[in-house]
Amino acid sequence: MKEQAPDTQAMNSPVASSEATSGGTRVYAQEVAPPVTLSVAGVSEEGRATGSPAEPPVFSVRNLSVYYGKNLALKDVNMDIRPRRITAIIGPSGCGKSTLIRCFNRMNELIPGARVEGEVLYHGENIYAPGVDPVVVRRHIGMVFQRPNPFPKSIYENVAFGARINGYKGDMDELVERSLRRAALWDEVKNQLKKSALDLSGGQQQRLCIARAIAVEPDVILMDEPASALDPIATTRIEDLMQELKQDYSIVIVTHNMQQAARVSDETAFLYTEVDEATSARWGILVEFGPTSRIFTKPLDKRTEDYVSGRFG
Amino acid sequence: MNEARAEAQLQNWAGGRLQPGVSLRQCRPTRRRVWRDRRNTALIILGVVITLIPVVMILYQITSKGIRTMDWEFLTSSMPLSFRREGGGFLNALVGTLIMVGLATAVSVPLGIMAAVYLVEYGKGNWLARLIRFFSDVMTGVPSVFVGLFVYTALVVNFGFGALMGAASLAIIMMPIIVRSTEEMLKLVPGELKDASYGLGAAKWQTVTKVVLPSAAPGIVTGVMLAVARAAGETAPLILTALGSYQLTARLWDQPISALTLAIFDGARNPFAAGQARAWAGALELLLIVLIFTIVARVMASRSRFKR
Numbered sequence: 001m002k003e004q005a006p007d008t009q010a011m012n013s014p015v016a017s018s019e020a021t022s023g024g025t026r027v028y029a030q031e032v033a034p035p036v037t038l039s040v041a042g043v044s045e046e047g048r049a050t051g052s053p054a055e056p057p058v059f060s061v062r063n064l065s066v067y068y069g070k071n072l073a074l075k076d077v078n079m080d081i082r083p084r085r086i087t088a089i090i091g092p093s094g095c096g097k098s099t100l101i102r103c104f105n106r107m108n109e110l111i112p113g114a115r116v117e118g119e120v121l122y123h124g125e126n127i128y129a130p131g132v133d134p135v136v137v138r139r140h141i142g143m144v145f146q147r148p149n150p151f152p153k154s155i156y157e158n159v160a161f162g163a164r165i166n167g168y169k170g171d172m173d174e175l176v177e178r179s180l181r182r183a184a185l186w187d188e189v190k191n192q193l194k195k196s197a198l199d200l201s202g203g204q205q206q207r208l209c210i211a212r213a214i215a216v217e218p219d220v221i222l223m224d225e226p227a228s229a230l231d232p233i234a235t236t237r238i239e240d241l242m243q244e245l246k247q248d249y250s251i252v253i254v255t256h257n258m259q260q261a262a263r264v265s266d267e268t269a270f271l272y273t274e275v276d277e278a279t280s281a282r283w284g285i286l287v288e289f290g291p292t293s294r295i296f297t298k299p300l301d302k303r304t305e306d307y308v309s310g311r312f313g
Numbered sequence: 314m315n316e317a318r319a320e321a322q323l324q325n326w327a328g329g330r331l332q333p334g335v336s337l338r339q340c341r342p343t344r345r346r347v348w349r350d351r352r353n354t355a356l357i358i359l360g361v362v363i364t365l366i367p368v369v370m371i372l373y374q375i376t377s378k379g380i381r382t383m384d385w386e387f388l389t390s391s392m393p394l395s396f397r398r399e400g401g402g403f404l405n406a407l408v409g410t411l412i413m414v415g416l417a418t419a420v421s422v423p424l425g426i427m428a429a430v431y432l433v434e435y436g437k438g439n440w441l442a443r444l445i446r447f448f449s450d451v452m453t454g455v456p457s458v459f460v461g462l463f464v465y466t467a468l469v470v471n472f473g474f475g476a477l478m479g480a481a482s483l484a485i486i487m488m489p490i491i492v493r494s495t496e497e498m499l500k501l502v503p504g505e506l507k508d509a510s511y512g513l514g515a516a517k518w519q520t521v522t523k524v525v526l527p528s529a530a531p532g533i534v535t536g537v538m539l540a541v542a543r544a545a546g547e548t549a550p551l552i553l554t555a556l557g558s559y560q561l562t563a564r565l566w567d568q569p570i571s572a573l574t575l576a577i578f579d580g581a582r583n584p585f586a587a588g589q590a591r592a593w594a595g596a597l598e599l600l601l602i603v604l605i606f607t608i609v610a611r612v613m614a615s616r617s618r619f620k621r
């Protein structure tokens with residue numbers, strides 16, 4: 001913690017900010033970039049260093065609350081997502097991890113009755129501001145889903161899809177190859193680009209979905225439990241791929257697998273379910289957010305400690 | 314003692330239940346269960362056979378009787394001016410059916426699909442969607458002769474009999490079938506695919522045209538085929554709108570036009586052998602057309618689709 005916190009973070013950092021008074025025990029431990037010690041095979045320190053602490057955040061989440069109909073699902077989240085890092089969102093199931101990640105590219109709007117309050121600043125600009133087209137937001141912020149969901153089209157057409165709908169004028173073959181290479185899938189499929197994407201294995205399908213997301217040249221890639229439907233080997237490949245990708249992209253990943261969060265991420269956000277005893281209403285809150293190494297070794301909050309040490313609840 | 318208990322336990326369960334000391338071979342399905350299983354299987358097979366009997370008989374009759382008169386002359390020439398005379402054929406009726414069913418399809422398929430897309434992707438539960446759905450349901454249940462009467466009073470009275478009037482009545486009959494079957498198919502498109510499309514920055518109309526409709530295409534084609542087959546077989550509304558004719562014509566209005574069903578009806582209800590023979594051949598012709606159309610549509614649909 002040798003570096004100086006940039007202004008945007010000084011606001012809610014560290015423990016005893018104004019939020020702490022209003023929200024009780026909530027802690028915003030946004031310490032500054034980690035001289036992270038978690039070693040991940042094949043990733044250079046330069047890779048980590050690119051997102052220097054002075055660099056402004058890609059996303060600043062400000063007082064974000066999400067409702068499904070009348071039910072509060074996520075309450076008052078504040079966090080900054082750093083560029084070219086992997087930010088993991090962990091927490092027990094139903095605590096609002098998917099709800100939170102879907103706020104980053106306005107996917108929640110597709111759910112009838114969902115309502116978002118607060119701001120998500122993307123490079124300083126609120127993506128929920130009136131006049132911002134969600135379609136434009138999603139062109140910049142790609143998403144990979146929990147279950148591989150390739151289109152029932154050929155492998156080639158899957159990758160080309162985003163480019164086609166966005167009116168890409170360049171060399172499509174070249175774009176498809178580049179994206180598939182980037183997603184570490186090219187060698188496996190280069191001779192069968194015309195084949196149905198549905199004939200691929202689950203792990204290959206998920207890498208195809210990543211290739212498809214990369215092909216529109218986004219700035220951020222959101223992944224909602226991208227490996228939860230995959231076997232361990234396919235999971236490892238996805239994790240390796242994420243390390244590769246973070247040199248060019250900011251990645252936010254939801255995972256219920258703490259080892260995965262510890263292995264791949266630079267920063268970790270821990271979400272937890274708060275229950276109102278009187279009405280038994282439940283909603284998610286951000287309990288703690290900080291460098292992964294610290295969240296897993298020296299968590300500031302008791303609930304985080306219980307969760308990461310496997311003593312849940 | 315222990316064995317006695319095991320025995321007692323076995324009694325309580327049909328076929329016996331595995332206990333310590335009881336071999337799997339002792340647990341046999343009871344005679345009652347075996348008998349019931351056979352009986353139910355037999356009932357199901359019987360049901361299938363009974364269902365098939367009329368279908369097979371119809372196909373057999375039409376084929377065996379129709380094939381006698383079905384020849385090149387029948388396919389390529391029009392009705393002689395008298396039922397009594399042999400020879401001639403249903404070319405005029407074939408042309409009428411193709412024109413009217415073709416026009417009705419060209420109108421009702423795009424409109425029906427657009428309405429279904431509106432129901433599933435845009436309207437959801439709003440009043441317009443509920444209205445469309447309600448009328449589609451009512452329309453599928455309305456006897457087709459009423460549709461014919463409606464077109465008769467609305468159009469024929471003013472503009473006379475003709476192919477356009479016939480096509481209009483057929484389109485009205487096809488539309489609700491297409492709307493409802495397409496709607497069901499669109500509902501089956503997984504939300505995950507739409508999410509994937511939106512996640513790539515696709516607008517709604519792009520998602521609908523590039524993802525939703527192609528994914529549902531095979532099912533939509535099936536619904537369209539049903540509607541076309543239904544239209545090709547309609548008789549009552551055509552009596553009131555196209556009227557029927559012995560002449561070969563391709564005019565769309567100002568002139569009554571024939572259709573295969575009209576010609577079959579005409580031939581079958583007159584007492585002369587030659588006319589009845591032509592009716593059988595016409596029935597076979599109609600059957601083959603629907604069959605060929607169905608096969609072609611199926612092949613096209615399966616070509617354009619990837620297997621899961």
Ligand SMILES: Nc1ncnc2c1ncn2[C@@H]1O[C@H](COP(=O)(O)OP(=O)(O)O)[C@@H](O)[C@H]1O
Binds near residue numbers: 073092094095097099
């Ligand atoms: N489409 C939805 N409609 C209504 N409630 C929802 C919807 N999606 C999620 N929720 C609710 O929001 C809460 C958080 O869900 P979610 O974000 O999916 O949690 P997680 O991804 O952490 O398991 C849950 O209580 C869930 O019931």
Ligand SMILES: [Mg+2]
Binds near residue numbers: 099
């Ligand atoms: Mg989830």
